[in-house]
Amino acid sequence: xxxxxxxxxxxxxxxxxQRQMSSLFSGLPSSIRASxxxxxxxxxxxxxxxxxxxxxxxxxxxxxxxxxxxDKGLLTISGERARVxxxxxxxxxxxxxxxxxxxxxxxxxxxxxxxxxxxxxxNGCLTISIGxxxxxxxxxxxxx
Amino acid sequence: MNTQTHLAERNPGTIARHGxxxxxxxxxxxxVPAVDIYEDTHGITLWADLPGVSxxxxxxxxxxxxxxxxxxxxxxxxxxxxxxxxxxREPRFARAFSLSADFDTSKIDANLNDGVLKLSIPRxxxxxxxxxxxxxx
Numbered sequence: 560x561x562x563x564x565x566x567x568x569x570x571x572x573x574x575x576x577q578r579q580m581s582s583l584f585s586g587l588p589s590s591i592r593a594s595x596x597x598x599x600x601x602x603x604x605x606x607x608x609x610x611x612x613x614x615x616x617x618x619x620x621x622x623x624x625x626x627x628x629x630d631k632g633l634l635t636i637s638g639e640r641a642r643v644x645x646x647x648x649x650x651x652x653x654x655x656x657x658x659x660x661x662x663x664x665x666x667x668x669x670x671x672x673x674x675x676x677x678x679x680x681x682n683g684c685l686t687i688s689i690g691x692x693x694x695x696x697x698x699x700x701x702x703x
Numbered sequence: 704m705n706t707q708t709h710l711a712e713r714n715p716g717t718i719a720r721h722g723x724x725x726x727x728x729x730x731x732x733x734x735v736p737a738v739d740i741y742e743d744t745h746g747i748t749l750w751a752d753l754p755g756v757s758x759x760x761x762x763x764x765x766x767x768x769x770x771x772x773x774x775x776x777x778x779x780x781x782x783x784x785x786x787x788x789x790x791x792r793e794p795r796f797a798r799a800f801s802l803s804a805d806f807d808t809s810k811i812d813a814n815l816n817d818g819v820l821k822l823s824i825p826r827x828x829x830x831x832x833x834x835x836x837x838x839x840x
Contacts, residue, residue, distance in 0.1 A: 600754075601790035607783045614778055616754035616791055618818030649748075655737035656752050683754040683818015684778055 599657040600636070600685070602665065608697055611671050611689040615663070618683030619656075625685065629673040636685065637662040670694075733797040736772070744832055746806065746825035753796050754818040761815055763822065765808040770800045772820065805830030 600617035615636055617625070625638040639660045667673075667689065675690030739750040753761065755776030762773045776794035802808060805827050812823040 598790065602788070603786065603791055604788040605780070605784045605786040607781050607785070610781065612780060612784055614755075614780075616818075618752045618754040619750075620817065649741035649743040652740040652742065654739050656739050656750060657737070680817075681779075682757050682776075683752075684776070686778065688781075 598663070599640075599661045600663065602636075602663060604665065606668070606691075609691050611668060611691065613665060613687040613689070615685040615687070616683070617661075617685050620680075620683070622680045625680065627676075627678055627685075627687065629667070629676060629689075632667045632669065632671070632673070634665045634667050634687070634689070635662065636665075636687075732793050733773075733795040734791070734793055735798050736774075736796045738798065744826075746823060749800075749820075749822040749824065751796075751798070751820045751822070752818065753815070753820050754791075755794060756796065756815070756818060756820075758815050761820065763811075763813050763820070765802070765811065768802055768804070768808075770802050770808075770811075770822075770824070771797075772799070772822075773797045774820075 600615040602616070603614045605612045613634070617636075617638070617640075620638055620640050624641075625636070628635045628637075637660070640657055642658060670691045672690045672692045677688045679686045736751045736753055738752075741748050751772055753772075753774045753776070755778050756774035757777060760775045760777060762771070764771050774796045776791075776796070778794070802824065807825050807827045810825050812825075814821045814823075
C-alpha cells in the first residue's frame with residue numbers, strides 16, 4: 560500500500576488500471592451491444608411496387624401495449640416491455656434484454672397511404688404494411 | 704448457496720465448432736441473442752430474445768455439458784421486396800452456455816412465446832440447498 564501511494568509508480572498503476580478497463584470493455588461484442596442499447600425495437604424497412612414494408616423486432620410484448628400511429632407522414636411505434644416475472648430471491652447473472660418504454664419514429668415516403676396500413680404481431684415481430692397511393696404505383700405507358 | 708456461477712457462457716467460437724460446423728460456416732454469421740439469467744434454489748431460469756423465430760425453427764439442445772440455443776427467424780414478406788434499411792441483417796441466432804454437473808439436463812423445460820424463449824434448468828435433487836436439522840440430546 561505504501562508503495563502504491565508514495566512511490567512514483569502510482570501513475571503506472573493508474574495506467575495499468577485504465578488499460579485493464581479498456582481491454583475489459585473492448586472484449587465485449589461491441590457492435591451488437593451498441594445497437595442493442597441504443598435502439599429497441601430494431602427495424603428493417605423495405606418496399607415493393609405497391610407497398611412499404613416495415614418489420615420491428617420486438618419480442619415479448621403484449622400486443623395491447625403496442626401503439627402504432629401515423630401522423631403527417633411519420634409512423635411511430637411506441638410501447639412498453641414489462642418485466643416478465645419478478646425474481647425476489649434469485650441471483651441475476653445476466654440482464655441484457657431491453658426493459659421499459661420505447662418509442663421509434665419512421666418517416667414514411669411521400670407516396671405511402673396512411674389510410675391503408677396493416678399491422679400484425681407474430682412471433683415477436685411487428686410487421687407493418689403500408690399501401691402506396693394508386694397514383695404513385697409504377698405503370699407502363701402504352702406507346703401509340 | 705454456492706457462490707460460483709454455474710452457467711458460464713461459452714466462447715462464441717464453440718458454436719461454429721459444434722456439430723454441423725460446415726453448414727454453420729456456409730450460412731455465415733449469427734446474432735448473439737440478448738438473455739436474462741436468474742438463479743434461485745430450484746435452478747436457473749433463462750430468457751432469450753429470439754424475434755421472428757417460430758417453434759419449428761428453434762433448436763435447443765444439450766451436448767457434452769453445453770447448452771446450445773439456435774434459431775432462425777422467418778418473416779413473411781411479399782415477393783419483390785427491396786430492402787432499404789436493415790438493423791437485423793442475419794436472421795439467425797446462436798448462443799451457447801456450459802452447464803455444470805449439478806443441473807438436471809434431462810428436465811429442462813423450454814417455452815417459446817412471442818419471440819421470447821424461456822428455459823427452466825432445474826438443479827439435481829441432491830444439489831439443492833437443504834437445511835439440516837440439529838437435534839439436541
